[in-house]
Amino acid sequence: MASVRKFAADFNSLNLPLNILINNAGVAMPSFMLSQDGIEMNFATNHIGHFLLTNLLLENMKATASKSGLEGRIVIVSSAAYRISYREGIRFDRINEKSGYNGFAAYGQSKLANIFHAQELSDRLKEEGVAITVNSLHPGGIYTNIWRHHSFLKGIAAAFGFLLLKNVHQGAATSCYVALHPQVKGVSGKYFEDCNSAKLNTIATDREMAKKLWDFSVNIINGCNYDTLNRCENS
Numbered sequence: 001m002a003s004v005r006k007f008a009a010d011f012n013s014l015n016l017p018l019n020i021l022i023n024n025a026g027v028a029m030p031s032f033m034l035s036q037d038g039i040e041m042n043f044a045t046n047h048i049g050h051f052l053l054t055n056l057l058l059e060n061m062k063a064t065a066s067k068s069g070l071e072g073r074i075v076i077v078s079s080a081a082y083r084i085s086y087r088e089g090i091r092f093d094r095i096n097e098k099s100g101y102n103g104f105a106a107y108g109q110s111k112l113a114n115i116f117h118a119q120e121l122s123d124r125l126k127e128e129g130v131a132i133t134v135n136s137l138h139p140g141g142i143y144t145n146i147w148r149h150h151s152f153l154k155g156i157a158a159a160f161g162f163l164l165l166k167n168v169h170q171g172a173a174t175s176c177y178v179a180l181h182p183q184v185k186g187v188s189g190k191y192f193e194d195c196n197s198a199k200l201n202t203i204a205t206d207r208e209m210a211k212k213l214w215d216f217s218v219n220i221i222n223g224c225n226y227d228t229l230n231r232c233e234n235s
Contacts, residue, residue: 021053028107073179073184078137078191135190191204
């Protein structure tokens with residue numbers, strides 16, 4: 001989180017307007033690993049990093065939208081892999097549990113968190129009457145190095161990626177569409193695939209889980225150590 005805070009502070013010190021934010025950072029870790037902040041690495045990088053960065057830049061985006069009269073847009077790059085999250089969706093009390101860790105499910109959990117983040121932030125901005133939309137998306141299977149820690153998948157991608165996967169430009173298309181296209185004006189809280197709004201599985205429509213994730217994430221970025229989160233939530 002220190003690197004995210006430094007970037008946001010450096011950017012905000014430039015006093016530049018901010019109309020569009022695309023949260024695109026991602027890892028896919030096959031083995032259990034903790035971040036420097038003591039949070040499971042997929043969840044820390046793919047969700048908490050985005051959640052913190054968005055919060056730190058949000059006032060700038062609100063001011064820009066108000067002054068310019070132009071709609072701001074926040075895009076959170078998720079994945080269709082949200083469907084392979086753990087059975088319970090977000091394992092709030094077991095994020096850092098090494099026993100039972102599954103790299104694919106942990107990645108899916110972080111991608112489900114991206115969708116919930118977009119939904120909940122969208123609702124909050126609508127309630128405030130702020131002209132900023134928030135959407136999530138699946139960019140498609142793309143031939144990048146995100147699977148560099150999975151030797152088997154990396155090998156398959158290297159051998160057949162040019163036949164089966166999108167290239168980087170094709171993979172960026174949906175992000176650019178949601179961030180820039182006039183047809184998406186005013187659309188918020190939605191999930192996109194291949195430059196179209198897409199239907200979510202039931203697990204990703206649990207609004208109570210989305211609200212719980214918001215509070216859980218706020219506690220983390222406000223400095224609550226994961227192991228003491230229950231005490232933070234009850235204090």
